[in-house]
Amino acid sequence: MDGLILQILNGLDKGSAYALIALGLTLIFGTLGVVNFAHGALFMIGAFCAVTISKILNISYEVVDPNQTDFLGNPLKVKTPYVESWFGPEMGTSIIDWSVPLAILLTIPVMMLIGLIMERGLIKHFYSREHADQILVTFGLAIVLQEIIKYYFGANPIQTPPPEALQGVANVGAAFGMDLPYPIWRIVYFCFSLGIIGAVFAFLQFTTFGMVVRAGMADRETVGLLGINIDRRFTIMFAIAAAVAGLAGVMYAPINPPNYHMGMDFLVLSFVVVVVGGMGSLPGAVLAGFMLGILESFASTTWATTTLPGINQIIIYLVAIIVLLTRPRGLMGRKGVMEE
Amino acid sequence: MLGLNNKDTKLLIAVAVLTLLAPFILNPFPADSAMAQFNAGYPDLMQRFVIFGIFAIGFNILFGLTGYLSFGHAAFLGIGSYAAVWIFKLFTYNVVPAIALAVIMAGLFSVVIGYVSLRRSGIYFSILTLAFAQMSFALAYSVLSNPKFNLTNGETGLQVYSGDLQMFHRDSLPDLPHLFGLSMRSTYNLDLGAWSFSFNAGYYLCAIVLMLVFYLSIRIFRSPFGLMLRAIKSNQTRMSYTGLNPRPHTLAAFVISGMYAGLAGGLMAAMDPLAGAERMQWTASGEVVLMTILGGTGTLIGPVLGAGFIKYFENIFSKINDSILHEWFAFLPDGLENFMVFIVHPFIGKGWHLTLGILFMLVVIFLPGGLVEGGQRIGKWIKNRGKAKDSGATTEPAE
Numbered sequence: 010m011d012g013l014i015l016q017i018l019n020g021l022d023k024g025s026a027y028a029l030i031a032l033g034l035t036l037i038f039g040t041l042g043v044v045n046f047a048h049g050a051l052f053m054i055g056a057f058c059a060v061t062i063s064k065i066l067n068i069s070y071e072v073v074d075p076n077q078t079d080f081l082g083n084p085l086k087v088k089t090p091y092v093e094s095w096f097g098p099e100m101g102t103s104i105i106d107w108s109v110p111l112a113i114l115l116t117i118p119v120m121m122l123i124g125l126i127m128e129r130g131l132i133k134h135f136y137s138r139e140h141a142d143q144i145l146v147t148f149g150l151a152i153v154l155q156e157i158i159k160y161y162f163g164a165n166p167i168q169t170p171p172p173e174a175l176q177g178v179a180n181v182g183a184a185f186g187m188d189l190p191y192p193i194w195r196i197v198y199f200c201f202s203l204g205i206i207g208a209v210f211a212f213l214q215f216t217t218f219g220m221v222v223r224a225g226m227a228d229r230e231t232v233g234l235l236g237i238n239i240d241r242r243f244t245i246m247f248a249i250a251a252a253v254a255g256l257a258g259v260m261y262a263p264i265n266p267p268n269y270h271m272g273m274d275f276l277v278l279s280f281v282v283v284v285v286g287g288m289g290s291l292p293g294a295v296l297a298g299f300m301l302g303i304l305e306s307f308a309s310t311t312w313a314t315t316t317l318p319g320i321n322q323i324i325i326y327l328v329a330i331i332v333l334l335t336r337p338r339g340l341m342g343r344k345g346v347m348e349e
Numbered sequence: 350m351l352g353l354n355n356k357d358t359k360l361l362i363a364v365a366v367l368t369l370l371a372p373f374i375l376n377p378f379p380a381d382s383a384m385a386q387f388n389a390g391y392p393d394l395m396q397r398f399v400i401f402g403i404f405a406i407g408f409n410i411l412f413g414l415t416g417y418l419s420f421g422h423a424a425f426l427g428i429g430s431y432a433a434v435w436i437f438k439l440f441t442y443n444v445v446p447a448i449a450l451a452v453i454m455a456g457l458f459s460v461v462i463g464y465v466s467l468r469r470s471g472i473y474f475s476i477l478t479l480a481f482a483q484m485s486f487a488l489a490y491s492v493l494s495n496p497k498f499n500l501t502n503g504e505t506g507l508q509v510y511s512g513d514l515q516m517f518h519r520d521s522l523p524d525l526p527h528l529f530g531l532s533m534r535s536t537y538n539l540d541l542g543a544w545s546f547s548f549n550a551g552y553y554l555c556a557i558v559l560m561l562v563f564y565l566s567i568r569i570f571r572s573p574f575g576l577m578l579r580a581i582k583s584n585q586t587r588m589s590y591t592g593l594n595p596r597p598h599t600l601a602a603f604v605i606s607g608m609y610a611g612l613a614g615g616l617m618a619a620m621d622p623l624a625g626a627e628r629m630q631w632t633a634s635g636e637v638v639l640m641t642i643l644g645g646t647g648t649l650i651g652p653v654l655g656a657g658f659i660k661y662f663e664n665i666f667s668k669i670n671d672s673i674l675h676e677w678f679a680f681l682p683d684g685l686e687n688f689m690v691f692i693v694h695p696f697i698g699k700g701w702h703l704t705l706g707i708l709f710m711l712v713v714i715f716l717p718g719g720l721v722e723g724g725q726r727i728g729k730w731i732k733n734r735g736k737a738k739d740s741g742a743t744t745e746p747a748e
Contacts, residue, residue, distance in 0.1 A: 015656075028721070072712065099722070131710075134714070140417050140472060142713060144472070144475070145642060145713045146714060148638075149713060152702060152705065152706030152709070153710065156700060156702045156706060157703065159699075194705060273632075276485060277479060280476055284472070284476045288615050319488055319491055322490075322491055323483075323488060326480035333469060333477060334468060337468075
């Protein structure tokens, strides 16, 4: 029993990342009807926002400290981050320590800006063209974004530790008398992603803006005829979707040290998730994200890999193939979406 | 000639001349001049031009004619490579059976994958092919290389070892892939003054295969079958209303293009007896998509041009470094020179993919027909300018 729950927990963090990226993809697809192959790149840029913030916070100046010497007897050069000298050593250290959560503050405006530029500058011109063209141009954009990141940050993964208080392992089952050791940061990530997903759904469900967007998703033309500037709202939704991907990335940085191709790795899987969930269905995307994350975790157990070697590598694709062939619209897809 | 009309015969002859004279054409600069780095006439690169040309021609039969965008074609290339290397390991270094098996295996796999994937269209088809290719990649990389059943040799890649069986191998034959005794590596170097040209047996094998498959692709494009495939692209519903079932045609196109990919994979193994799983990864599938689009989707010559273009610039751009840039911009004042080098630096060397990405985006945005359309536009412009001069007035051509 403990093992079973542990596997479910293990699947949740990856599942959260899939769900968040798939949610963003579906938002873009549902509103603008564009298949965005650059969405994985947005996730990656989010993760690199965390790297950037922690680098900026660590910018330091050197002072020669005459009281301390290194092993050769020379005066030691002490590096002090500017943050520490501004806020005092204790405050400064804890600011640096909390750099990943702090990066969220940067990520939201940066990602929304990138989203706006992307939509207005590029994707706007592709509404009237074929889906294949949209896939290709966003695929090109993904390569460009990825290479830019590679140019500035190098090709190696960059370690970005979570705050010290949230490192380590907690026994999440203690309250129920079970032994379930689980990394704290992954719990944080899961709760965070639930929060984001809840916020997106609440935004769409309970605000006027969200209501108009949902109406636009159902029938764009009619909403436009009612005198509502639906294009502008959809642009904002694109920015929100970009921000969701960025947030998913920023918090994922401590789990998986960011490198320039992580976006592509996640993108391929997220597309599978979207298709399994059903193109254009937001709950479907979230559900399929968590489901596939958990399935992947079960497939990685020793029992599964010894009975069916390699199952952990292919389970997601296998599920996708089965779902697509038996339920052509995915788990929760609506009729008439992406069908010729 | 050969059942082709005038225009196609000219195209085929042009391709034949270009591929056969490639060692001359690609080596326009003397061997020890400063421009020698732009020479592409060495065997390894020429082989890659031609092999990826074959791959792209095959991909174009599927994507260009039917409009089905496969994101998993590299899987067939990888399967072809593995099949060929297994022939080398078990039987003989002769390339004919190796390439034949490569094509057959890729064909079999594409029948299965195509049959399943083609039940859906549009983005779903892309995702299905992607899923199959990623599955093959993952399996080849990990599971199929366990000690008990080592089919792919995992990360190292499948290669021929001295202890391998090689049933029909004789000592008189070269210890490398060969065509009835003619080693694929044998190269004849011709020095003409300052120029040096190399003629490689492997390259000429690839070139002859390219001509054959190019001819085949012209025949497919011009056949009733090709017309059927175009009908699938333009309107599948209407096609089925006229009483035609589109699926067998699409499947046939899928299998043909899969076999082209297998052929390319087999040739790749024949040039260098090694097969690795990374050939099947989806980035490799993405590359052939880039080649086809860049050259011109649905055109005959486009994919070959695209493949050559990408492989040439990949090679050249990755070779340029900062000191070469400084040489180029040396005529500028110092400050400006450094500035120019700083600007250009991200796009060269390891940054080649950035250039490729930008180029690809520009082509998709402004030139959906690829290089071929670009060439046609320039041709038209020159023609119109000539006409304008003749008549002395600029007139809009009637549509």
